[in-house]
Amino acid sequence: MSFPPLDTALPAGADAREHALLLRRVHEASLSGDPSPARPRPVIEDSWSRTRRFGIDPDAGPPPRMVSLEELHRRREDSPISEVLPLIRRSLVSVADEADHIMLVTDASGQILWRDGAHRIRTMGDRVGLIEGAYWNEGSTGTNAIGTTLVVGRPVQVYSAEHFVRSLHALTCACAPIHDPRDGRLLGAIDVTGPVSTVHPSTLALVSAVAQLAEAHLQSIHHTHLERLRSVAAPLLAGMRERALVVDDTGWTAAVVNMEPVRRVLLPKHHETGTAWLPALGECSLEPLPGGWLIRPRPAECASPSTVTLDLSGPAPAVTVAGSSGRWAHRPTPRHAELLLLLAVHRSGRTAAQLSHDVFGAVGHVVTVRAELSRLRRHLGGIVESRPYRFSEDVVVRVVLPDHPEDLLPGSVAPGVRALRSRVGSGERAIPLGAESAT
Structure with a gap:
């Protein structure tokens, strides 16, 4: 799995101390409504907007929600990340110790399942609630690397006053998501957190690389399982x-x-x-x-699905197909979710060139668009058609929207999706889409 260029918190050539002071002025201006000396990074600006809606007080951020020790143990056992935890620890714990960081591994809800690091740094984590069993999603603790990564689905570094809650301004954090290589489902995230003085752009690259290594190892485990299943099936199929x-x-x-x-x-x-x-x-x-x-x-033709629902209201997009023969669901990748949304809006269809412009802002990515749609149609054959790319005329397409327009695929920077965010109101949640209808 590959990520786009990493958006590190510290600009190239910037003095860390001076940049932290600038961020504090930006933070104060954002809260007071005064003119700001600079704009926060888009990923931070969007996160601050979400955090305000949660009603989090920047001066008295709520203590992180906790679960019981019994529930924590259950969630650890259920997490697929447990299979690659030794690999993550070998890759990061010694580095975190040397850099005065703690390493955290969370599930998809932002709950910290495991924590490692030197005792002195773990004590620092205790003071701000970076402890096992605590939730660090944006709804619990505001803008932070863990919570924001889980929202946008890509690696995020948060430095000093980019945190919404002031008590976290002394920290620098870098986090990367881990996805299930079998279906793209978000499993959780890896984070390293330390004192603000330890900020370094390469930390984000390191955490991102370890997350990709963990995904590759999960893929290897899956291949081993398929080999075992193949052995079981061989006599049956013969x-x-x-x-x-x-x-x-x-x-x-x-x-x-x-x-x-x-x-x-x-x-x-x-x-x-x-x-x-x-x-x-x-x-x-x-x-x-x-x-x-x-x-x-079965050899005979039978009833096709009648309704396709693209649910964009939750933390991860989902596609549900229903018909006379039952109901099934699929977790599309972020790119596939973008394409499905655009095709739902343009029921008469889009060419590869048009979708290239919708997704990348230029027509020079036609090959990439065709490759992604080829992968998508492997999952949705008979539902998504080609020449032009479109939903089948035989299905009703519904899109379930988030309460707030800015939460519509928040990690997407596709021009077509950004344009839709400005057109979608927050009052409607489930929208049947007709030809060329966006509302």
């Missing part, structure tokens, strides 16, 4: 004459017989033994296997 494939619980194909390979199948949201309509396969029978499913596509 004697079959009809089309069939074996997938794991997230729909990744382990083995196939008498048909073209399909890299991944989107399984129904609450799949169980029986029949279901699946993208690109049609009506299928599903039978459980240890660690996966046996899928047999």
Whole structure:
């Protein structure tokens, strides 16, 4: 997984102490409404806006919400990150110790699951609530690297007075998200936090690299699981004459017989033994296997899905497809969420050149757009069509919007999405979209 160029908190060549003083003046001006000596970075400005809506007092930020020790242990056991925690610790703990930082690992809600670092620095974390079991999302503690990273879905560094709550101005933090390589789902984040005097642009690059390394290791674990499932499935498939494939619980194909390979199948949201309509396969029978499913596509055509819902109201976009054969859901990547939203608005379709302009602000990224839509159509075959790219005329498309326009794909800088933010009101949540309709 690759990230765009990292947006570090300390400008190149800037004196850290002088920049911290400038940020304090910017922070004060933002709270008082006085003219500001400079604008905060866009990612910080957007986060401050969200934090104000949460009603957080910059002078008395609320103590982080906590869970019981029993609940913390349960969440640790349930977190896929636990499988790569030794790798994360080997990569970061010694570096964090030397740099007077603590290392934190959170889940997707911003709850700190693990904390490592020298005793002296952990004591500093105790004073501000950077402790295991505490929530550090923006709704709990305002603008901070953990919470803001989880909102925008990319690495974020927050320095000194970029934190909304004044008691955090003595800190510098760098954080990067960890996604499940199987389906792109946000699993949590890795953060290193230390005294403001330890700020360094390379910290963000280091944390980002470790997050990508953790994702690569999770991918390797997944491949091992598919190999085991393939071994289980081989005797079962050997004697079959009809089309069939074996997938794991997230729909990744382990083995196939008498048909073209399909890299991944989107399984129904609450799949169980029986029949279901699946993208690109049609009506299928599903039978459980240890660690996966046996899928047999049926030869006859059957009912297609009737409704597609793109839910953008929560912390992560979701696509739900419903029809006479059941209901299933998919977590699109941030780029795919952008494309689906644009296609929902433009029901008559968009060419690759038009989508290039919508997403990148120029028509020179047609190849990239086509590649992304090819990946998207692997998941949504029969729902998203091409020439031009569009939703099938047979489905009703609904978009569920956030309460506030600025929360519409907040991590997106695509011109088409930014234009939509200015057009969408906060009073409507679920919008049926007709041809060329944006509201």
